[in-house]
Amino acid sequence: MRKTKLIIFDLDGTLVDAYAAITVSFNHTMRVLGYPLQPAKVIRRAVGWGDKRLLEPFINVQDLSRALRVYRQSHKIALLKKSRLFSGVPSLLKFLRRKGYALAIASNRPTHFSLILLTHLKIRDYFDYVLCADRLRHGKPHPDILKKIIRKLKVTPEEALYVGDMTIDIQTGANAGIKTVAVTTGSHGSFELTQSRPFLLLGRAAALKKLL
Incomplete structure (x- = not known):
């Protein structure tokens, strides 16, 4: 090299x-929108493609815009508390x-x-x-x-x-x-x-x- x-x-x-921060924001979003919470290992496997692709498999398409708003609002705070x-x-x-x-x-x-x-x-x-x-x-x-x-x-x-x-x-x-x-x-x-x-x-x- x-x-x-x-x-x-x-x-x-x-x-x-930042997996802990992502998990907190993800499950906060699921809770607000009324979807099942997911274990950390499932969320971890879905990371890497951006937040839209992170959420899409777990919600109905008509809820995606709202889910992104909720997730991003939560994530601004979670990142500062749970990233290293x-x-x-x-x-x-x-x-x-x-x-x-x-x-x-x-x-x-x-x-x-x-x-x-x-x-x-x-x-x-x-x-x-x-x-x-x-x-x-x-x-x-x-x-x-x-x-x-x-x-x-x-x-x-x-x-x-x-x-x-x-x-x-x-x-x-x-x-x-x-x-x-x-x-x-x-x-x-x-x-x-x-x-x-x-x-x-x-x-x-x-x-x-x-x-x-």
Whole structure:
């Protein structure tokens, strides 16, 4: 990975553990709209595609607009109370900055909530560029999100590395021609991730320090 100049990170499940916040907001929404509450493990499996795709399978289509309003209102508060960085993330970001890497975020989470998280957890300033799916026509696994980042930061696909926690991240990297490192701190386990053939599989993002 000597040619690497840019490291792009997914957010949820990769750098940030916001599953408790998502679960609180999700079940608050179900309660308000009169739908059954869901266990945390079911909600965790549904994360990664944005909040609209998170809610859609559990409610009637005519309730989606209201559900999104309720969810997003709750989530602004829940994120501040129940989100944390995974172990080793602050030292990893400091290390990468000292080494001179450009850093970016590519997330299917809406921009507003991504910026709330990054600012609240005091890591926003590490990143040269933050791009979320609501600013694009297509979210992951479409390659647009990664292609726009590398164009913005003026690197080639071969000079970039993408880090994510789901099979959708591996697919996105493959579609963009960018090597993807998968981590097992998110919604998918090592077996599923291995089946999607990442460039590398790590237990957590902080393990990158040993490779760069």
